[in-house]
Amino acid sequence: xxxxxxxxxxxxxxxxxxxxxxxxxxxxxxxxxxxxxxxxxxxxxxxxxxxxxxxxxxxxxxxxxxxxxxxxxxxxxxxxxxxxxxxxxxxxxxxxxxxxxxxxxxxxxxxxxxxxxxxxxxxxxxxxxxxxxxxxxxxxxxxxxxxxxxxxxxxxxxxxxxxxxxxxxxxxxxxxxxxxxxxxxxxxxxxxxxxx
DNA sequence: TCGCTGATCATCT
DNA sequence: GATGATCAGCGAA
Numbered sequence: 001x002x003x004x005x006x007x008x009x010x011x012x013x014x015x016x017x018x019x020x021x022x023x024x025x026x027x028x029x030x031x032x033x034x035x036x037x038x039x040x041x042x043x044x045x046x047x048x049x050x051x052x053x054x055x056x057x058x059x060x061x062x063x064x065x066x067x068x069x070x071x072x073x074x075x076x077x078x079x080x081x082x083x084x085x086x087x088x089x090x091x092x093x094x095x096x097x098x099x100x101x102x103x104x105x106x107x108x109x110x111x112x113x114x115x116x117x118x119x120x121x122x123x124x125x126x127x128x129x130x131x132x133x134x135x136x137x138x139x140x141x142x143x144x145x146x147x148x149x150x151x152x153x154x155x156x157x158x159x160x161x162x163x164x165x166x167x168x169x170x171x172x173x174x175x176x177x178x179x180x181x182x183x184x185x186x187x188x189x190x191x192x193x194x195x196x
Numbered sequence: 197t198c199g200c201t202g203a204t205c206a207t208c209t
Numbered sequence: 210g211a212t213g214a215t216c217a218g219c220g221a222a
Contacts, residue, residue: 035214044214046207053207070215071204077214090214121215131206163214188213 010036010087011172013080015156017089018176019149024127027099028147029117031091033175033182035161037077039086043166047086056135057086064144066124066134073121076129078138078146092162092173093118093181096126103127118181165190 014036021028037045039057046067047057056065057079065077065088081087094117096103103116103126117123124130129144138146155177160169168191175182 037214046214049208051208067214068206070213071206073215075214092214119216161214165213186215190213 005038005041006081006085006087007038007041010038010081010089011174013087014089014172014174015153016148017078017091017146018156018174019151019154021097021147021149022091022094022127022144023147024129024144025099026102027127028097029094029123029127030097031094032179033091033093033173035090035092035174036172037088037090038172039081039088042170044161044164044168044170045086045088047088050086054086057088058084059135061087062138062146064129064133064136064138066129066131068131069121074124074130075120076124076127076133090120091123092120093175093179094123095179095181114180160187162186163188168192 014034017031017034021030039045039047042048047054050058056063060083061080063079065079066074069075077088077090079088096116106125106128107116117126133144136144156174157177158171159173160171161173163186165188168188
């Protein structure tokens with residue numbers, strides 16, 4: 001590869017998602033926390049190796065990559081970048097801004113509003129996203145789609161990604177400063193000790 | 197508020 | 210056969 005891998009614009013795209021809305025049926029979520037995964041050059045990415053599961057990320061951008069995690073949870077990424085770069089951004093948390101009743105029905109009545117879509121698995125659950133949505137085209141306004149933010153950028157903070165055991169110190173997680181729905185940082189128990 | 201643990205299975209080696 | 214981009218519930222402080 002002689003071309004420089006588009007890490008800079010991937011991170012820029014990730015930041016532009018903060019404050020944007022992901023819409024699924026009646027439910028809309030304003031994203032407050034995301035993580036970038038840089039395909040084959042990122043050991044923490046599922047696309048580090050090209051396998052049947054990660055194949056969707058090597059395809060065209062603006063598709064949904066949904067995977068099943070820890071035997072119980074679904075998590076959703078937005079595929080981005082030119083075909084073959086296998087970049088993706090994991091949606092980690094957000095605030096439910098419409099379809100509150102529907103989201104609460106999926107998550108449980110006792111869940112406080114701030115936590116309805118707090119955490120990647122909670123976010124997919126609130127939106128009703130599952131395995132059948134893998135590969136969905138986000139530019140299709142009829143289905144799950146993205147409404148990019150048009151108002152000024154919020155104040156954004158960057159830090160290390162949550163729960164990854166490889167490349168654990170790369171600051172590719174972004175969140176809106178001070179937002180209550182953002183996950184608490186938790187280092188993977190398998191990650192090597194941070195270098196100091 | 198913090199830290200540990202069990203649940204549970206698709207995917208990869 | 211092991212692993213993991215998680216969550217909720219529990220007990221301790």
